Amino acid sequence: MTTASQVKARSWLPLLSALGFLLFWAAVTYHLCLRRTGGSYVYPLDDAYIHMSIAKNLVRHGLWGVTAYHFSSASSSILWPLLVAVIFKVVGVQVLVPLFLSLSCGLLLLVVADRCIRAQSSAPPWLRTLALFALIFFTPLVSNCFTGMEHLAHACAAVLYCATVVDLAAGRRDRRSAIAFVLLSALLVAVRYEAVAMIGMGCLILVLSRRWLLAVASAVAAALPIVAFGEYATAHGAYFLPNSVLLKSGGGLVNRLMGNATSAHILILLLSLALLLYLASILAGSTTQTGSQTGSQTGTQTSPQTTLGALATGSAARPRLWLLLFIGSSILHLAGGRVNWYFRYEAYLNAVGVVALTIASAWLLRSELWARSAAQWTPRRLVLALPAVPLIFILAMPALKMVARGFTSVPRVSSERYLEHVQPAMFLATYYPRSTVALNDIGAACFFTDANVLDVFGLASIEPIQFRKRDGYKADDLRDWAAREGAKVAILQIDWLDVGDRVPKEWVQVADWKFPSNLVFDDLRVAVFAINPSDAPVLRQQLSEFQKRAPAALELSLLNEGTRENPKPVRSTDDPR
Numbered sequence: 001m002t003t004a005s006q007v008k009a010r011s012w013l014p015l016l017s018a019l020g021f022l023l024f025w026a027a028v029t030y031h032l033c034l035r036r037t038g039g040s041y042v043y044p045l046d047d048a049y050i051h052m053s054i055a056k057n058l059v060r061h062g063l064w065g066v067t068a069y070h071f072s073s074a075s076s077s078i079l080w081p082l083l084v085a086v087i088f089k090v091v092g093v094q095v096l097v098p099l100f101l102s103l104s105c106g107l108l109l110l111v112v113a114d115r116c117i118r119a120q121s122s123a124p125p126w127l128r129t130l131a132l133f134a135l136i137f138f139t140p141l142v143s144n145c146f147t148g149m150e151h152l153a154h155a156c157a158a159v160l161y162c163a164t165v166v167d168l169a170a171g172r173r174d175r176r177s178a179i180a181f182v183l184l185s186a187l188l189v190a191v192r193y194e195a196v197a198m199i200g201m202g203c204l205i206l207v208l209s210r211r212w213l214l215a216v217a218s219a220v221a222a223a224l225p226i227v228a229f230g231e232y233a234t235a236h237g238a239y240f241l242p243n244s245v246l247l248k249s250g251g252g253l254v255n256r257l258m259g260n261a262t263s264a265h266i267l268i269l270l271l272s273l274a275l276l277l278y279l280a281s282i283l284a285g286s287t288t289q290t291g292s293q294t295g296s297q298t299g300t301q302t303s304p305q306t307t308l309g310a311l312a313t314g315s316a317a318r319p320r321l322w323l324l325l326f327i328g329s330s331i332l333h334l335a336g337g338r339v340n341w342y343f344r345y346e347a348y349l350n351a352v353g354v355v356a357l358t359i360a361s362a363w364l365l366r367s368e369l370w371a372r373s374a375a376q377w378t379p380r381r382l383v384l385a386l387p388a389v390p391l392i393f394i395l396a397m398p399a400l401k402m403v404a405r406g407f408t409s410v411p412r413v414s415s416e417r418y419l420e421h422v423q424p425a426m427f428l429a430t431y432y433p434r435s436t437v438a439l440n441d442i443g444a445a446c447f448f449t450d451a452n453v454l455d456v457f458g459l460a461s462i463e464p465i466q467f468r469k470r471d472g473y474k475a476d477d478l479r480d481w482a483a484r485e486g487a488k489v490a491i492l493q494i495d496w497l498d499v500g501d502r503v504p505k506e507w508v509q510v511a512d513w514k515f516p517s518n519l520v521f522d523d524l525r526v527a528v529f530a531i532n533p534s535d536a537p538v539l540r541q542q543l544s545e546f547q548k549r550a551p552a553a554l555e556l557s558l559l560n561e562g563t564r565e566n567p568k569p570v571r572s573t574d575d576p577r
Contacts, residue, residue: 010125011125013125013129014114014125014128014129014132015110015111015114015128015132017129017132018110018114018129018132018133018135018136019107019110019111021133021136022106022107022110022136022141022142022145023107025142025407026103026142026145026146029142029146029410029411030146032410032411033146033410033411033414033415035411036411036412036414036415036418037414037415037418037422038418038551040095041095041096041099041414042414042415042417042418042422043098043099043146043147043148043414043417044143044146044147044342044410044413044414044416044417044520045147045149045342045344045413045417045520046417046421046441046442046443046444047147047149047443048098048147048148048149048443049421049443049444049446049447049448050066050074050075050442050443050446050459050460051075051077051080051081051084051098051148051149051150052084052093052095052097052098052148052443052447053065053066053067053442053443053446053447054066054072054074054075054081054084054085055081055082055084055085055088055093056085056088056093056447058081058082058085058088059085059088059089059093060093064081064232064236065460066442066443066446066453066455066460067446067450067451067452067453067460068450069452071233071236071237071238072238072243072455072459072460072461072462073233073238073239073241073242073243073244073462074242074243074244074442074455074459074460075242075244076192076193076194076242076244076245076248077149077150077154077190077191077192077193078190078191078225078229079150079153079187079190079191079225080149080150080153080191083101083153084097084098084101087101098148098149099145099146099148101148101153102144102145102146102147102148102149102150102151102152102153103145105145105152105153105155105156106141106144106145106152108152108156109135109139109141109152109155109156109159109351110132110135110136110141112156112159112160113131113132113135113159113351113354113355114128114131114132116159116160116163116355116359117131117355117358117359117362119163120163120166120318120322120359121318121319121358121359121362121363122362122363122366123358123359123361123362124362127358127361127362127365128358130358131354131355131357131358134354134358135351135354135355137403137406137407138266138270138350138353138354138403139152139155139343139347139350139351139354140266140343140347140350140403140406140407142406142407142410143342143343143344143406143407143409143410144343144344144347146410146414147342147344149344150191150192151192151344151345151347151348152347153191154188154191154192154195154347154348155347155348155350155351155352157184157187157188157191157195157348158188158195158198158348158349158351158352159351159352159355160180160184161181161184161185161188161198161199161202162198162202162322162325162326162352162355162356164177164180164181164184165181165202165205165206165321165325166318166321166322166325168181168206168209168211168214169205169206169208169209169211169321170317170318170321178214178217181214181217181218182214182217182218182221183221185199185202185217185218185219185221185222186221186222186224186225188222189222189223189225189226190225192348193226193241193242193245194333194337194345195222195348196222197329197332197333197336197337198325198329198332198333198348198352199218199219199222200332201324201325201328201329201332202215202218202325203215203218203219204328205321205324205325206218226241229242237462238462239462239465243458243459243460243461243462243465244459246465247457247458247459247465248338264334264339264346265398265399265401265402266343266346266350266399266402266403266406267330267334267339267346267349267350267353268399269396269399270326270330270349270350270353270354270357271326271327271330271331271353273353273357274323274326274327274330274353274356274357274360275327277319277323277357277360277361277364278320278323278324278327278360280364281316281319281320281323281360281363281364316363316367318359318363319356319359319360319362319363319364320360322355322356322359322360323356323357323360325352325356326349326352326353326356329349329352330349330353333346333349342413342520343402343406405519409519412517412519413519413520415553416515416517416518416519416520417444418551419513419515419551419553419554420441420493420513420515420518420526421441421443421444421445422444422448423513423550423551423554424439424444424445424491424513424526424528425444425445425447425448425449426448426546427491427542427543427546428445428448428449428451428489428491429448429449430542430546431542431546432449432451432488432489433449433450433451434449434450434451434452435451435452435487435488435489436451436452436453436454436485436486436487436488437451437452437453437454437487437488437489437490437491438453438454438456438478438482438487438489438490438491438492438529438531439453439454439455439456439490439491439492440455440456440457440492440493440496440498440499441493442455442459442460445491446460452485454481454482454485454487456478456490456492456499456502457498457499463477463481473502474502475501475502475503475504475505476504477502478502478503478504479504479506479507482504482531483531487531488530488531488532488535489528489529489530489531489535489539490503490507490528490529490531491526491527491528491529492526492527492529493521493523493525493526493527494525494527495523495524495525496521496523503527503529506533507529507530507531508529508530508533508536508561509527509528509529509559510528510529510530510536510539510540510543510558510559511527511528511540511543511556511557511558511559512525512526512527512528512556512557512559513525513526513528513554513555513556513557514554514555514556514557515553515554515555516553528543536561540558543556543558544556544558
């Protein structure tokens with residue numbers, strides 16, 4: 001006979017198994033990364049080092065900037081660099097701090113998602129287990145844990161926000177939930193700016209539920225972090241919005257119809273399933289609507305939230321609200337925001353999508369529609385339906401391919417950043433530790449050196465944005481800017497058109513660093529320039545010396561004096577790097 005304590009213990013098995021699996025695979029992935037990067041962990045994306053540089057300078061200089069020389073509005077997250085800085089203040093500036101933070105957020109996301117599924121549905125243990133492992137694979141958690149950035153914290157806040165919206169729209173009226181909802185609205189945007197899409201969808205649902213005051217409070221709370229940081233930035237001579245938001249806001253419409261947006265296949269698959277489940281909820285709801293209409297005719301009083309009509313009535317209310325939040329937020333994000341760049345921008349939507357699909361599936365399995373449909377599935381009909389299985393698999397194949405990449409590619413991508421970004425940063429730390437240098441991928445160089453970095457693209461420097469706004473950003477603008485600042489060396493990804501087309505002809509290309517693969521960005525070389533032609537011989541000698549202790553996979557190709565390799569464009573000008 002099963003005791004109550006045994007039942008309670010078994011109820012934790014889905015969560016414990018998912019947590020254990022994530023920790024196990026994280027340990028395996030970390031070990032594989034160290035084997036490829038000489039025993040030191042390297043983040044798969046340079047952006048992690050941008051956050052770390054801001055945190056480092058906050059701790060050491062009290063300055064929000066990637067260098068100690070000036071303010072720079074280089075992050076789309078307000079909260080994450082502050083959180084990293086707090087920990088840096090306690091334990092020192094340690095490379096692994098963001099990794100442990102993001103891994104902790106991944107574990108917390110599993111806990112939060114499981115709690116929401118249990119609280120808002122009657123999902124059986126097998127479905128909860130399936131959901132939590134789907135969360136690991138489809139968010140995907142492994143790749144996002146190892147980026148050391150804010151995207152899993154964003155996903156945690158998004159799931160909690162949606163759960164609170166659903167509670168309030170379904171009729172919950174206690175003060176604690178209202179306060180939590182307003183605070184989550186501010187938190188969501190403070191973690192990442194593009195949360196405004198989800199905030200807008202939540203406010204719309206509350207307006208339709210006649211919860212006007214809560215909708216207004218949410219909008220105001222969400223605006224506060226943006227306004228506060230905008231005022232702080234403009235007081236320091238920057239733009240109201242972060243440079244990263246200004247430069248990357250040209251995306252949307254699924255990155256202009258799937259250009260550089262392969263990881264969007266996961267979100268599109270989840271969105272398609274959500275639309276099908278929402279249609280199923282409508283079909284199932286139609287079978288019970290007659291009874292509810294009869295009740296109203298016999299004097300049953302309708303509650304205020306029934307102004308949502310079929311949306312928030314009956315047993316399907318919560319599943320429908322979850323699905324609508326996910327569907328609406330996803331469409332808004334895909335229309336105006338970016339996806340891809342190693343599974344991170346859409347991670348919060350993928351997480352919400354998995355939770356929404358689980359809650360809706362748990363309801364559907366107990367609905368009359370499912371019972372009737374199951375009774376009609378004879379063996380003959382099952383056989384006739386078998387050809388649909390490979391068709392479904394083929395349609396899902398692009399998403400499944402991205403799932404596999406997100407689960408297994410971290411060691412490879414980490415080793416690629418080790419060659420492309422960390423080795424040039426080590427070169428600068430050796431020969432130009434406090435000089436002025438020009439780069440377009442700035443994170444590692446800013447974190448590992450004290451150089452004054454001019455960001456040729458513009459994430460950390462305001463000048464390229466000003467050039468674009470004035471009369472177009474040209475090579476002469478870059479030449480004059482670098483000369484004013486006294487820059488000595490430029491290390492650039494010239495196969496990126498936004499960079500290669502702007503290299504001044506007066507700069508001397510001394511060498512190329514070449515690496516064997518680049519899963520995320522495609523280009524396979526970094527060009528090294530002497531900004532002052534008279535410095536070229538010294539730079540050539542320094543590169544030769546450094547190459548003796550560089551990894552064998554990083555090939556140095558020295559160019560003859562007066563020669564330059566032409567850019568070989570492999571990335572479009574809208575690549576935000």
